[in-house]
Amino acid sequence: MTLSIGLDAALSALSTTADQTSIVSRNVARAGEPGASRKIANLVTLQGGGVKVASVTRAANAALYDKLLGATSDSAAQKAIVDALDRLDATINDPELDASPAALVGKLADALHTYATSPQDAAAARSAVAAAADLAQALNAATGTVQQLRTEADGEMAASVGNINTLLARFETVNTEIVKGTRRGADVTDLLDERDQILTGISAEVGVRTVSRGDNDMAVYTDSGVTLFDVKARAVTFDRTYSFSATTTGNVVYADGVPITGNSGRMLAGSGRLTGLAAIRDTYAPTYQSQLDEIARGLITTFAESDQSATPTLPDVPGLFTYSGAPAMPASGTLVVGLAGSIKVNANVDPSQGGNATRLRDGGISNPGNPAYVYNSTGAAGFSQRLEQLIDALGTQQSFDASAGLVASSTLSGFASSSVSWLQESRKSASADSDYKAALLERASDALTKVTGVNLDEEMTLLLELERSYQASTRLVTTIDNMLAALLQAAG
């Protein structure tokens, strides 16, 4: 009965061609989907000459995929930093706008000079006080920006942690399916694609390392080695802080009970958006804040009033610029965290708060009732000595706290300028780094897509081949049918 064997073979060819066509259709349908891999039908010859689709596999490249994961994490971390630094740049803006604290210190010096040239001029006094108020407000606003940024970074960290947990839960579901399906011998290629995509999502949030095991099972660790998934998803936990002040310290993110962000910990994650956000919240923003605080402290120190009695006995007190700790002076050369947020122009000298602007010229701002701090004892309208003294003080070197990360000793405006330098240099290098990481990511993603993606032209040619083979098989079936019919006729 060889004819019927031929018929069986032709029939198996027909059904195999149909299977292969469906795979071509799947490939074509998902050609534009990022992360979808090309599916390949593996054929085996059956006993008796038939064929069948034994299994479906996918085009994959583990090395390229690992590279993609790494590049995704690195790029996400840098991008978070660059975005945040761009936000901080709002406190400086284009130098042409003279909006930075450094430029406003300069403007205050200019206003003091104009006032010193016409000390009898009440308008010049008011404009000098207004310049001081602008500066104080700019420092307050910059503190607001920095702390807002930290609050938002903290919120994004919470969102990121939430995202990681959701993705890990999905990962668990998909991974279980894959293991089961593989054991059953089912087609798991679409599930594998999905799992890869979930993993890419996780790697954008936190750097990961994977270990593949039998039955297509996979375990996921952070790049520092903390378990995120091993048979079961591990909990990533984080306590969000809803409001930040300069003195607030944000909470640490734990994965499987082990800290993966923060300063102390042996298994801190090295990349991913979470790391970038933590760096902003815990390093960049606080450093910039301490620079602002030091500028504020420098101002309070520069404009302090001293006892003018013949034999001075009273301590120095904050003058034009004051803060919550007045009348005590902030300790010299020591950072007062959050000072830039509370610095303000003394109401006694601010006309808009009912004060008298000429006290800037005469002294006695700290306490108008205490004559010891009055510099212009005769009340002369042309007294410019105190103003000149202030201008000189602005140009005098003073010491700054090393924790601000800038020069230890400088003039106030020099310090403020170097803060601008610090921020812009951080931006420049972070931005260059981010561009580089983004390019790497693009490369990695390109390389992977090139290898694992679908080529429409190839699928089309494959389809032509299948069409031909289908036509041939049907021809075979009809021919054998004719032959069998002839045989029956001859027998009949």
Place this chain on the structure above:
Amino acid sequence: MTSTFIASSAVSGAVRSSLMKLQAKLAEAQKEVATGRLADVGLSLGFKAGQTVSLRQEHSRLQSITDSNGLVASRLDASQAALKAFAEGAQSFLGQLVVARNSDTAAATIEGQAKAALAGFTDLANTTFNGVALFAGINTDVKPITDYASSPPAANALAVANAFTTAFGISQSNAAVASITPAAMQTFLDGAFANLFDPTAWSSTWSAAADQNTKSRISTSELVETSVNANDEAFRKLASAYTMLADLGTANLSQTTYQAIVDKATLVVGDALQGITALQAKLGSVQERVKNADTRMGIEIDIMTSHIGALEGVDPYEASSRLSTLLTQVETAYAMTARIQQLTLLNYLPTR
């Protein structure tokens, strides 16, 4: 399977991502061409951004000093003009004294002239400029010299009257002053009368000026005195000379006593003139310094402007040629995208 394989999405994706980058650069180049400055100064300069901020600060500082120097210079000009008028007044009074000395009838005339000169002196010393009393030291809001001729008599006139009565037992208007001997008058002039013009008495009866002169910063490092005050010896001497002839009963004095006063006044005016010249020289040298400082700061401002330009600016030719290159590239990318879209086997398959 195949030796070289490439996914379709990789082909179109390559053009797409490079197109995005090109467009981002295009926006940047456009801004740079329009403004002539870097699109994002801070990002491009990095740590050098602090430099341009400092330079801008210094630039505006110099600019504000230059501006205020304009005011200082015009104040100095006004002071110089007033000093010149003082000197001219004193000079012409000197001439009148010479004429009056040997004439019997001139005493009444010179008394009137002296009164006028004293009034002129007071006016000049009280010159204000832009709301600032020029000769009041740092007490710029008060007119420094008390009006001698005011009624009721001011402190300075009263002090002279008291001293006169104490010395001679009669008032200046008493006809008996004719009996005052030249020697007695000489003693009075050198003693009690001169004491009225010593710094302490001057400050309490004549002058409200402060001894301290106004100081102005005429460059970042120079803080100089830019005024002279009415307490200066020259002013006191001038006032005393005018007063001698204006209010010591000159008209009724004996000829010899009158001559003694004229001689003394001549000496004192001469001294005062020397003093005024010294003051003119002092202010003159300050004017010179202001001018020099302005020139110097002008040069510094130019240097800073060009330095800021060098840091923040872009070469307009480079920027615009970059812009046109980018435009060409973007156009090419568009054309390529369109061509690649057409490049598919589907177009060549027979349709049935």
